[in-house]
Amino acid sequence: MLSKELSTTANLLTRKGIRPSYQRIRIMAYLNQSERHPTVEDIFAALSLEIPSLSKATVYNTLHTLIEAGLVRVLNIEHDAQRYDPILENHGHFRCERCGQIFNFDIDMGQINTAGLQGFQIEKKDVYFSGLCPECQKNN
Amino acid sequence: MLSKELSTTANLLTRKGIRPSYQRIRIMAYLNQSERHPTVEDIFAALSLEIPSLSKATVYNTLHTLIEAGLVRVLNIEHDAQRYDPILENHGHFRCERCGQIFNFDIDMGQINTAGLQGFQIEKKDVYFSGLCPECQKNN
DNA sequence: GCATTTTTTAGAATCATTCTTATTTTAGAA
DNA sequence: TTCTAAAATAAGAATGATTCTAAAAAATGC
Numbered sequence: 001m002l003s004k005e006l007s008t009t010a011n012l013l014t015r016k017g018i019r020p021s022y023q024r025i026r027i028m029a030y031l032n033q034s035e036r037h038p039t040v041e042d043i044f045a046a047l048s049l050e051i052p053s054l055s056k057a058t059v060y061n062t063l064h065t066l067i068e069a070g071l072v073r074v075l076n077i078e079h080d081a082q083r084y085d086p087i088l089e090n091h092g093h094f095r096c097e098r099c100g101q102i103f104n105f106d107i108d109m110g111q112i113n114t115a116g117l118q119g120f121q122i123e124k125k126d127v128y129f130s131g132l133c134p135e136c137q138k139n140n
Numbered sequence: 141m142l143s144k145e146l147s148t149t150a151n152l153l154t155r156k157g158i159r160p161s162y163q164r165i166r167i168m169a170y171l172n173q174s175e176r177h178p179t180v181e182d183i184f185a186a187l188s189l190e191i192p193s194l195s196k197a198t199v200y201n202t203l204h205t206l207i208e209a210g211l212v213r214v215l216n217i218e219h220d221a222q223r224y225d226p227i228l229e230n231h232g233h234f235r236c237e238r239c240g241q242i243f244n245f246d247i248d249m250g251q252i253n254t255a256g257l258q259g260f261q262i263e264k265k266d267v268y269f270s271g272l273c274p275e276c277q278k279n280n
Numbered sequence: 281g282c283a284t285t286t287t288t289t290a291g292a293a294t295c296a297t298t299c300t301t302a303t304t305t306t307a308g309a310a
Numbered sequence: 311t312t313c314t315a316a317a318a319t320a321a322g323a324a325t326g327a328t329t330c331t332a333a334a335a336a337a338t339g340c
Contacts, residue, residue, distance in 0.1 A: 021287065040327080055289045060328070076216040076268075081327060092252075094260055105256030112232075112252065112267065116245035120234055123271035127252065128216075131263035161318065180296075195320040200297070221296060288335070304319070
C-alpha cells in the first residue's frame with residue numbers, strides 16, 4: 001500500500017501516460033520533495049538505501065522518460081553533472097560558487113526582451129546566475 | 141612577424157598579464173573571429189592544421205587562463221561539451237535543438253528582476269534559450 | 281497459464297575533461 | 311652569448327558522468 005504522497009505521484013505519472021512502476025514513482029516523488037536539484041548520483045544514493053536493487057541505468061532511464069513527458073527539466077548549470085528539477089513554474093537558478101548549492105529564484109521569463117530572436121521558435125528558457133550565497137558571504 | 145590581428149591579440153593578452161605565447165595568441169584570436177562558440181574539439185581541429193604540435197592539454201590550459209583573466213566565458217548550454225565565448229557585451233545564447241548551432245542575441249541582463257536574490261552576490265549571469273532556428277523551421 | 285511487451289539491472293563502452301610527468305621554451309642574470 | 315630557473319607545452323594516462331548493450335525480471339493481455 002502506497003502512502004498518500006506516493007499514490008498522488010503515481011496518479012501524476014499515469015495522467016502523463018507513464019506506467020507508474022515503483023522505481024519511477026519513488027524517483028519522481030524524490031524530485032518533488034527535494035529542494036536541492038539533485039544529480040543522478042544524489043538520487044541513486046538516497047533511493048538505493050530503500051530499494052537495494054535499484055540501478056543507475058534505471059535512474060537515467062526514468063529521468064529521460066520524465067523529461068520527455070514534460071514533468072522534469074534538466075539543469076546544465078554546472079559542468080560536472082546534470083541536475084534535475086521538477087517543473088513548477090517560471091524560475092531562475094542561482095548557483096553558489098563556494099558551497100555549490102543551487103537556489104531557485106522567482107523570475108518572469110516573459111519580461112525578458114526577445115526582440116533579437118525574431119523568427120526563432122523558443123521552446124525552453126533557462127536563466128542561470130552564479131556568485132556567492134548569503135551564508136557563504138558571511139564565512140569569508 | 142605577426143599579422144595585425146594577431147599582434148592586436150598579443151597586446152590584449154599582455155595587458156591582462158598573460159604571456160603571449162604563439163599558441164595562446166592563436167587560440168584567443170580563433171575565439172574572437174569565430175561566431176560559432178567553439179568547443180575544445182573545434183578549436184583543436186582548426187588550429188592543429190597550422191600548429192601540428194598543438195596538444196589538447198594546451199587548449200584546455202589556455203582556455204582556463206583566459207577565463208581566469210576574464211577574457212572568455214564558458215557556456216554550459218549543452219551537456220556534451222563546453223563551449224567558449226569571448227566576452228563582448230551582455231548577450232544571451234540560443235541553441236537550436238535540430239542543428240545544434242548557438243546564436244547570440246542581444247539582451248540587457250540588468251532588465252532581469254533580481255528581487256528574489258536579496259543578499260546574494262551575483263557574479264555571472266547566463267541566459268540560455270533553445271528551440272528551433274529560422275532555417276531549421278523551414279526544413280520541417 | 282502463456283506469450284509478448286515493457287521495465288529493470290549490471291556492466292561494458294564512450295568521451296570530455298583533468299591530471300601527471302617529461303620536454304621545450306622563455307626571461308633574466310651573469 | 312651562455313646559464314639557470316621558471317613557465318608553457320605536449321603526450322598520454324586517469325577519471326567519471328552518461329550512454330549503450332544484453333540479459334533477467336515484471337507486468338499486461340489473451
